[in-house]
Amino acid sequence: MIRLTAITRTFHMGDQTVYALNNINLHIASGEYVSIMGPSGSGKSTLLNIIGLLDKSDSGSYELDNRLISDLSETEQAQIRREKIGFVFQSFHLVSRLTAAENIELPLILGGIPATQRQIRVNEALQAFELKQRANHRPSELSGGQRQRVAIARATIMQPSVILADEPTGNLDHQIGAEVMLLLEKLHRSGTTLIVVTHDRELGARAHRQIAMRDGKILTDQSHDAD
Amino acid sequence: MTLTDTLQVSFKTVLSYRIRSLLIILSMALGVAAVVMLTALGDGARNYVINQFSSIGTNLLVVLPGRAETAGAFPGAILGQTPRDLTLKDAQLLGRLPQIRRYAPLNVGAAELSAATRLREVTVLGSNANLIPIRHMKLAQGSFLAHGAEHSAQIVLGAKIANEFFPRSQAIGQRVRLGDRRFLVSGVLAPQGESMGFNTDEIVIIPIDYAQAMFNTTSLFRILVEAKSHDEIESAKQAILTIMKQSHDGEEDITVITQDAILATFDRILHTMTLAGAGIVSISLIVASILVMNVMLVAVTQRTAEIGLLKAIGATSADIRRLFLAEVVWLSLAGAIFGLLLGQFGSLMLRLAYPQFPAWAPVWASIAGIFVTVITGILACLWPASQAARLDAVKALSKK
Ligand SMILES: Nc1ncnc2c1ncn2[C@@H]1O[C@H](COP(=O)(O)OP(=O)(O)OP(=O)(O)O)[C@@H](O)[C@H]1O
Numbered sequence: 001m002i003r004l005t006a007i008t009r010t011f012h013m014g015d016q017t018v019y020a021l022n023n024i025n026l027h028i029a030s031g032e033y034v035s036i037m038g039p040s041g042s043g044k045s046t047l048l049n050i051i052g053l054l055d056k057s058d059s060g061s062y063e064l065d066n067r068l069i070s071d072l073s074e075t076e077q078a079q080i081r082r083e084k085i086g087f088v089f090q091s092f093h094l095v096s097r098l099t100a101a102e103n104i105e106l107p108l109i110l111g112g113i114p115a116t117q118r119q120i121r122v123n124e125a126l127q128a129f130e131l132k133q134r135a136n137h138r139p140s141e142l143s144g145g146q147r148q149r150v151a152i153a154r155a156t157i158m159q160p161s162v163i164l165a166d167e168p169t170g171n172l173d174h175q176i177g178a179e180v181m182l183l184l185e186k187l188h189r190s191g192t193t194l195i196v197v198t199h200d201r202e203l204g205a206r207a208h209r210q211i212a213m214r215d216g217k218i219l220t221d222q223s224h225d226a227d
Numbered sequence: 228m229t230l231t232d233t234l235q236v237s238f239k240t241v242l243s244y245r246i247r248s249l250l251i252i253l254s255m256a257l258g259v260a261a262v263v264m265l266t267a268l269g270d271g272a273r274n275y276v277i278n279q280f281s282s283i284g285t286n287l288l289v290v291l292p293g294r295a296e297t298a299g300a301f302p303g304a305i306l307g308q309t310p311r312d313l314t315l316k317d318a319q320l321l322g323r324l325p326q327i328r329r330y331a332p333l334n335v336g337a338a339e340l341s342a343a344t345r346l347r348e349v350t351v352l353g354s355n356a357n358l359i360p361i362r363h364m365k366l367a368q369g370s371f372l373a374h375g376a377e378h379s380a381q382i383v384l385g386a387k388i389a390n391e392f393f394p395r396s397q398a399i400g401q402r403v404r405l406g407d408r409r410f411l412v413s414g415v416l417a418p419q420g421e422s423m424g425f426n427t428d429e430i431v432i433i434p435i436d437y438a439q440a441m442f443n444t445t446s447l448f449r450i451l452v453e454a455k456s457h458d459e460i461e462s463a464k465q466a467i468l469t470i471m472k473q474s475h476d477g478e479e480d481i482t483v484i485t486q487d488a489i490l491a492t493f494d495r496i497l498h499t500m501t502l503a504g505a506g507i508v509s510i511s512l513i514v515a516s517i518l519v520m521n522v523m524l525v526a527v528t529q530r531t532a533e534i535g536l537l538k539a540i541g542a543t544s545a546d547i548r549r550l551f552l553a554e555v556v557w558l559s560l561a562g563a564i565f566g567l568l569l570g571q572f573g574s575l576m577l578r579l580a581y582p583q584f585p586a587w588a589p590v591w592a593s594i595a596g597i598f599v600t601v602i603t604g605i606l607a608c609l610w611p612a613s614q615a616a617r618l619d620a621v622k623a624l625s626k627k
């Protein structure tokens with residue numbers, strides 16, 4: 001459960017103040033599938049970063065699973081990022097000197113999971129995302145779609161309750177992008193909350209709840225039943 | 228993140244930036260190798276001196292006339308007196324002290340040695356039979372003033388002299404002329420070479436009374452004394468001073484030097500020099516650590532996006548800091564070990580080139596080398612690591 005109340009995030013550029021988020025109120029229940037759309041600079045990434053505890057708001061409060069984030073220490077916030085949140089980025093953000101398997105393993109290492117268990121879980125993930133053949137390849141040896149699959153495998157290896165995807169298909173062609181979306185939707189069907197930022201109307205329309213943003217504000221927030 | 232994982236992940240990082248890692252390791256290794264080599268040299272010099280010193284005798288005390296004040300003069304000189312001579316009687320008195328195993332009176336001079344067609348000037352030592360064991364000299368053949376022949380006109384030849392005068396025939400039993408006296412060759416010294424600037428291969432030894440007669444003196448140059456044991460050196464010294472004072476009418480006009488005291492002084496001086504040298508050379512480690520700091524700062528900039536990613540997937544600032552520090556621990560450990568090997572190899576080369584010179588690096592230098600390298604490495608990386616840990620995740624992620 002995500003509850004944002006009167007969230008404002010500003011950036012200062014010289015003597016100008018940019019309202020990246022301007023008094024956002026938003027409630028997202030567990031297991032929802034939400035798309036966020038809007039023109040460039042409307043605050044979509046900023047919103048996602050705040051939900052993912054990567055960024056802090058200037059004012060307002062954020063509750064995640066009934067805990068007030070502002071009350072938590074840096075270490076506790078890192079732990080939440082590790083255990084409850086999975087990030088998927090437009091530019092994949094794989095570590096170039098690590099293999100696909102090692103990239104997927106990273107969150108498990110950070111979580112202090114023993115090596116033997118890590119091996120099992122990474123293998124399962126490689127299997128699930130059809131990356132078995134590519135396990136020992138470095139990102140530079142993978143196609144865009146494979147890279148994003150590795151990134152999704154990494155985002156989900158800790159079985160997070162929320163997946164935050166910031167234009168996950170932005171660097172992929174239409175066909176591959178659609179496949180990646182299917183993967184994410186599959187994760188949603190297994191109970192994960194899925195929040196996707198996208199420029200693509202068609203992809204955005206697949207979400208059960210669509211939020212449109214402009215100038216740091218929520219313009220519309222529409223829900224329709226699952227298909 | 229567990230410590231093992233931190234070490235493992237950073238180890239992989241070290242491996243993947245091969246050239247950078249090699250450069251850092253090399254720069255640290257050179258510093259450590261320099262420290263190891265230098266301490267090997269210093270300790271080698273120290274051991275060389277100690278060996279040389281020990282080779283001239285064990286539990287040795289040297290009694291000489293005159294009193295060595297720190298100012299260099301003895302009080303008698305101010306009053307216009309010369310110090311009283313040491314005599315054979317003094318030597319015999321010393322011989323009765325319970326702390327003393329044996330003594331050898333000593334006179335030194337030069338005289339012409341001739342035999343058959345040969346003639347040359349030699350250094351002459353006049354002493355008794357004890358000189359040979361006290362001064363750790365060895366007879367290759369024969370004897371010197373053996374029992375029953377204490378007062379005969381015997382001479383012992385240094386190895387080189389024996390060889391020069393009697394290259395083909397047996398030296399022992401031959402007659403030689405030293406000065407204007409005839410001597411019977413009773414022994415030949417084993418070749419020993421130079422020790423403490425004194426070449427025993429080119430000396431001859433004759434009984435003390437003949438030497439005193441030859442040099443027309445009743446005084447002694449030195450009395451060499453061997454204490455019964457190491458523990459008795461100090462009490463022997465006191466006893467000698469007391470008995471000499473008594474026999475010299477209450478004047479303290481002799482000096483007793485113990486081999487121990489000289490050794491300890493040399494030991495201290497050379498040890499201090501080794502330490503100082505190691506200190507100076509370890510400046511190269513500071514240079515290396517500046518390089519480490521620089522390289523790690525560059526690494527933080529290069530890996531900004533990666534650091535942002537690690538934070539996004541749940542790394543704490545402490546995790547990031549530890550990853551960077553662990554990386555430097557690996558690098559400096561590798562540098563230190565490589566440097567040790569390099570330094571040991573260098574010392575080995577030194578020992579092969581100069582076999583008399585025991586250039587072994589002391590253990591403390593190796594241990595200190597490792598510790599200092601790792602600690603300076605960590606110190607040099609503290610700042611870069613905290614820069615990395617402080618990075619703002621969102622900004623870091625947006626960096627390409
Ligand atoms: N680090 C920053 N410093 C200054 N201004 C920033 C910073 N990050 C974001 N902004 C500003 O905040 C506003 C919202 O940015 P944000 O990245 O959330 O937009 P977005 O909707 O994700 O845009 P895009 O679709 O281009 O990704 C923009 O006006 C942007 O210029």
Ligand SMILES: [Mg+2]
Pocket residue numbers: 044045046166
């Ligand atoms: Mg954006």
